[in-house]
Structures are given as structure tokens and as C-alpha cells.
Amino acid sequence: MASDPAAVGTTTAEPLTHPVTQPVTQPVTQPVTQPGTESAPARRPVVVCHDVNVVFRVMADRQRRTAGSRVGQLLGRGPGRRPMREVHALKGISAVGHEGDAIGLVGRNGSGKSTMLRVIAGLLPPTSGEVWAHGQPALLGVNAVLLPELSGARNILLGGLALGLAREEIEDRFDDIIDFAGVRDAIHMPMKTYSSGMSARLRFAIATVRTPPVLLIDEALATGDAEFRVRSEERIKALCADAGCVFLVSHALGAIRKTCNRAIWIDRGDMRMDGEANEVADAYWDSVKR
Numbered sequence: 001m002a003s004d005p006a007a008v009g010t011t012t013a014e015p016l017t018h019p020v021t022q023p024v025t026q027p028v029t030q031p032v033t034q035p036g037t038e039s040a041p042a043r044r045p046v047v048v049c050h051d052v053n054v055v056f057r058v059m060a061d062r063q064r065r066t067a068g069s070r071v072g073q074l075l076g077r078g079p080g081r082r083p084m085r086e087v088h089a090l091k092g093i094s095a096v097g098h099e100g101d102a103i104g105l106v107g108r109n110g111s112g113k114s115t116m117l118r119v120i121a122g123l124l125p126p127t128s129g130e131v132w133a134h135g136q137p138a139l140l141g142v143n144a145v146l147l148p149e150l151s152g153a154r155n156i157l158l159g160g161l162a163l164g165l166a167r168e169e170i171e172d173r174f175d176d177i178i179d180f181a182g183v184r185d186a187i188h189m190p191m192k193t194y195s196s197g198m199s200a201r202l203r204f205a206i207a208t209v210r211t212p213p214v215l216l217i218d219e220a221l222a223t224g225d226a227e228f229r230v231r232s233e234e235r236i237k238a239l240c241a242d243a244g245c246v247f248l249v250s251h252a253l254g255a256i257r258k259t260c261n262r263a264i265w266i267d268r269g270d271m272r273m274d275g276e277a278n279e280v281a282d283a284y285w286d287s288v289k290r
Contacts, residue, residue, distance in 0.1 A: 045097065047133050049094055053088070053129050055086050055089070090112045095271070103260060103264060104256035105247060105248065106266070117218055120133065121138075136213075140215065140216060148190065153174075159203075169210075181202040204217075213244060214244070233259045
């Protein structure tokens with residue numbers, strides 16, 4: 001790696017920064033071009049994950065105590081204290097997301113997909129490794145601040161302000177947000193009266209009202225009817241066309257195939273495959289059927 005952060009993928013890129021890590025001091029020097037088109041302009045990286053490891057320390061079950069743990073109790077660690085064990089949730093994950101990428105994360109439950117989103121969002125610092133991002137990644141449902149005691153209309157205002165929109169911009173887009181979410185009849189009712197589906201649709205509508213540099217979506221497309229899923233997929237494609245980068249966690253491989261150009265397969269914390277969305281989805285599905 002070189003020493004100029006502006007050289008990440010292109011000589012005109014802005015420095016990548018991340019709220020929980022140091023600013024980039026070493027760039028990725030691998031420009032991205034399509035095969036056979038060496039003259040095509042390089043796309044700017046907006047997310048760089050380098051050798052990311054996440055280890056959780058959790059208490060072991062009492063029934064699984066080892067002889068060593070019982071000896072430890074005899075040596076004064078206390079009869080009621082349970083031994084700790086480590087869970088390696090992510091194991092050396094390295095990946096780069098570029099402008100215009102829609103990257104699907106696939107894998108079985110507990111494989112580390114949602115953990116990866118939280119690391120990129122800055123909500124969970126990695127145990128080791130580094131993550132750099134251009135701007136503040138927006139994790140769907142977190143950056144859109146929704147308060148159950150307030151009405152949907154009030155939450156649209158607060159969510160828009162949290163995303164950096166001016167009050168005038170929010171008012172201009174207010175009707176589009178409630179129509180996209182399909183909550184017009186309940187927009188002046190407290191959010192605590194909304195169903196989980198209505199709340200999820202409103203979060204999605206607020207979080208995607210502008211093009212963030214990095215949008216992180218965890219199973220949002222599984223919410224709502226078929227019509228809403230189609231509109232959600234179209235919205236994600238529009239965000240990518242506006243040079244944003246989207247990471248999508250979904251067990252619906254059909255949604256991954258329709259909305260993503262790339263996919264990453266994570267299995268028990270390891271990256272098994274990173275490539276074209278259909279190829280990764282096929283490989284993952286073949287492993288599930290075994």
C-alpha cells in the first residue's frame with residue numbers, strides 16, 4: 001500500500017474516514033476496470049474492510065464446565081462464577097465496496113452477516129483489522145430515528161433531520177415518503193400503534209429518501225407485500241445509479257439476484273466467496289441443498 005489516502009482507486013478520490021477507526025493512511029492501489037476495457041474510468045472505493053475480526057466473550061453454560069474451570073473455582077475464583085468462552089464472529093474479512101455497487105451478503109443464520117453490517121456502520125468496533133468508509137454509513141432503522149410515542153409525521157421530520165436534510169427538503173419529500181411507505185391513513189397516529197410491517201416500511205422510506213454514500217440494509221426487503229418489495233428493489237437500484245453503495249443482507253436469494261451486482265457469502269465468520277451476484281447465489285444455494 002502507498003501513503004496517499006486520496007489515491008484509493010483513483011487520484012481524485014476524497015479520503016475515506018470512519019467514526020470508530022483512524023482515517024485512512026494507506027490506500028488501496030487496485031483500480032477497478034471491466035475486462036477488456038482498460039480505458040474505463042476507475043470507480044472510487046467508498047468502503048474498505050481489511051482483515052476484520054470480531055471476537056465476542058460470552059459466559060459458558062454451567063453444564064459445559066471443564067475440569068480446568070472447576071479447579072479454578074477451588075483456587076478462589078468463586079463458586080458462582082461461570083467460565084468465559086470466545087466466539088469468533090468474523091474471521092479476517094477483507095472486501096472493497098465501490099460507487100454504484102449493490103452488494104448482497106448471504107449465509108446461514110449466525111454466519112456473521114448482520115455483525116458485518118454493524119462493523120461497517122461503526123456500531124461495533126472490530127477486535128482487530130480496520131474499516132474505512134466515505135462519509136457516515138447509514139444502517140437502515142438506526143439512522144432513521146423513530147420514537148414510538150410520536151406520530152409518523154413527527155418521526156419523518158426527526159428522521160430526515162438525522163439524515164442531514166433541511167426542514168424544507170423534508171417538507172418537499174413528505175408526501176413521497178408516506179406514499180412509498182403506504183402509511184397515509186395512519187401518518188398522524190403514534191408510531192406505537194403501527195404494525196411491525198408499517199414501521200419497517202416507514203424506516204425504509206425515510207432512510208432512502210436521499211442518496212447516502214453507504215446504505216446498509218438488514219432484511220428490509222422481507223417486509224411488506226409483493227408490491228412493496230418491487231418498489232424497494234427499484235429504490236435500491238436508483239440509489240446505486242446515483243453513485244451510492246448498498247450492502248443488503250437477505251435470505252431471499254431472489255432479491256439478491258434482482259438488486260445486487262455482487263454478493264459475498266459468509267459462513268461461520270469466514271468469507272467463502274465474493275463475486276458476481278448470480279454466481280455466489282448459485283454456489284450458496286447448492287451448499288444449502290446438500
